[in-house]
């Protein structure tokens with residue numbers, strides 16, 4: 229399968245190039261040339277375990293020999309603590325699909341565990357090196373670190389604002405002692421970290437000299453790996469209920485997770501509705517309810533991994549919405565850049581897109597859902613998952629069971645859980661990191677200092693393999 233840019237300014241590239249590029253060279257996002265149609269395979273796939281299903285779905289997109297792909301998939305999902313990987317549970321009026329059984333207790337592990345193996349494999353095939361640079365305010369950094377720790381020919385440098393990420397999240401990152409992992413504790417804010425990151429990535433010469441790469445949520449392989457659990461969840465719930473179609477509710481930030489659901493629907497999975505749930509940062513809910521997508525201020529909420537200003541994966545949706553016409557995408561993105569907003573018209577029945585429903589979950593709703601699900605159903609949802617559940621309740625339909633994606637373990641967000649229920653949410657993995665040895669590099673909020681550190685510690689782009 230070849231990959232194109234949503235902006236049309238790039239010759240098609242193969243799968244390996246698409247994964248290593250991350251962002252397309254014309255500033256657009258990469259998408260497969262065609263979406264495979266799988267309706268005739270649904271019956272055969274229905275009984276597969278998670279890893280076998282992941283292999284079947286990904287082999288449609290990934291030009292990797294079957295044996296190699298199967299090995300990477302098996303390794304990626306063998307580390308999940310639940311043998312089902314993404315277990316689906318009936319809870320009250322709906323179903324909850326738990327995506328947080330990976331090493332860092334967040335759904336990002338599902339994709340980043342696989343991406344780590346894939347990077348290592350592609351570099352082995354091509355004889356290259358990769359130095360990953362990222363900035364995090366929480367979840368993404370630790371999932372990325374766990375994805376590539378100990379991997380050959382890869383080093384990872386993750387900046388976080390020193391003392392300003394939650395203690396649990398900081399410990400999760402800094403207790404990883406592998407020699408290829410560098411946690412840079414920057415004396416500044418998350419904005420300072422992002423600013424340094426952007427500025428370094430803007431220096432093409434430096435970036436190439438040190439083979440710098442990113443693991444951000446626009447990487448195609450992350451979206452691809454996430455498509456799998458939509459099939460998995462739909463099969464489990466259709467088997468249990470006899471229903472012929474399902475709905476999904478997805479707590480959304482950068483539109484990566486729900487985009488995977490949209491692609492699963494395009495492939496032919498009987499998805500009746502995708503419910504897009506946001507917190508107070510509701511730019512996407514506004515789009516799918518009113519047709520207006522407008523840049524706003526970021527508000528800090530109880531669900532910090534959904535606190536976004538613009539959604540980096542949304543351009544991929546706009547590409548399909550524009551009839552796969554890159555000129556229209558370029559026009560929309562240019563209008564957005566110039567004016568800070570775009571708008572689209574509703575269809576005859578007043579809807580922006582018939583497959584999407586959307587809503588916003590306030591702080592009050594989030595806390596109320598956590599409390600109510602604990603009291604009524606003995607289920608403890610993390611605040612992100614609670615936003616998805618709260619919005620989903622408005623869109624339940626007896627014909628199409630609702631599957632809510634649970635994106636983090638509640639113990640990652642103990643303050644919200646305490647406020648809602650008075651309980652202390654715990655998990656043995658997190659307790660272990662709180663007592664573990666840690667390693668960080670303290671760094672002023674100064675781009676030159678970060679560059680110097682990278683220059684000293686990065687793997688050299690072309691030379692022989694170093695032994696650690």
Ligand SMILES: *Cc1c(COP(=O)(O)O)cnc(C)c1O
Pocket residue numbers: 334335336367368445479480481482483484485486533534612635636
């Ligand atoms: C990243 C994240 C989200 C949002 O996912 P997107 O793909 O950015 O929409 C939701 N919940 C949790 C816990 C996350 O870490």
